Amino acid sequence: MTGEMRGPEPGAGEAAGLELFFKAARAQSPVPGDDLMARVLADAAALQPQGAASAGLWSRLVSRAQGLRQEMGGWPAMTGLAAATVAGIWVGSVAPDLASEAITGYWSGESEVYVFDVMAGDAYASLEGAF
């Protein structure tokens, strides 16, 4: 850059004189107003990367799943539920006729399997205020 040749620094007295001006300028450094701060932060919010939003969604889903697991009784209950689900799928795929007959019999009344609720009496008693 041809226009940027080196030259001598101002003398000590001159430099001290200029320093008074620089000092005054530093003492009056501008401070951003609330309006400018708000504009800059609004830009920041508008340009927040999309990946951050999806990461937030994923963490919310994980958190909700953990809450549901706790409400259902923790890992033992989840294990039992998973085992029952796998067993049902296995029965449905290995012996679909058996499953179909059982369901048909249940709905038609020809089945000899009876379903009864062992807790019915307790529930009734609870309603009556027995406990």
Add this chain to the structure above:
Amino acid sequence: MIGPFRKSAPKGAGLADDEALLAAYAAGDAAAARALTERHLPRVLALSMRMLGSRAEAEDVAQEAMLRLWRIAPRWEAGRAQIGTWLYRVASNLCTDRLRRRCGVALDEVAEPVDESQMSVEAALHQEARVEALQEALMRLPERQRQAVVLRHIEGLGNPEIAGIMEISTEAVESLTARGKRALQAELAPRREELGLDG
């Protein structure tokens, strides 16, 4: 007294903090954006104001520089540059663009009111007059000299950092600041008495 632009924070720590904050912003942390804004916006605004001589224009430049930081956040390469230096460079280039588009020179809105509780009325008036005189003299300097002098003597940066911002050698920075100071001295010396510096 350096005021809100004190450079006492260790540069290395600032670099690590800034990069961590920018990464946090990119990961969705809104508080990180506020921290970065509070740290860098005053400096960018001050540089822009001294380069342009207009608060309104300086605010637009400062906002635009910060906007570019938000845009680049997801692609920021750690360790490549200091965020503060990068922002100064962006703001400097934006100021240069504006100065080249300008027909005249605006000298309004130069200074903030001083805290007069700390000094006598006469001293406060002299201080304000010195700031205005300096700003007027700065605006008469060639743009690159003005930029180098402001960064070196008002913002308090080191020559290597200024060289990075201006994308020139350290020797060129020294040359620009020396010539800028000589020109300022020539401009301001006849006004010393008027500004309460003699007698």
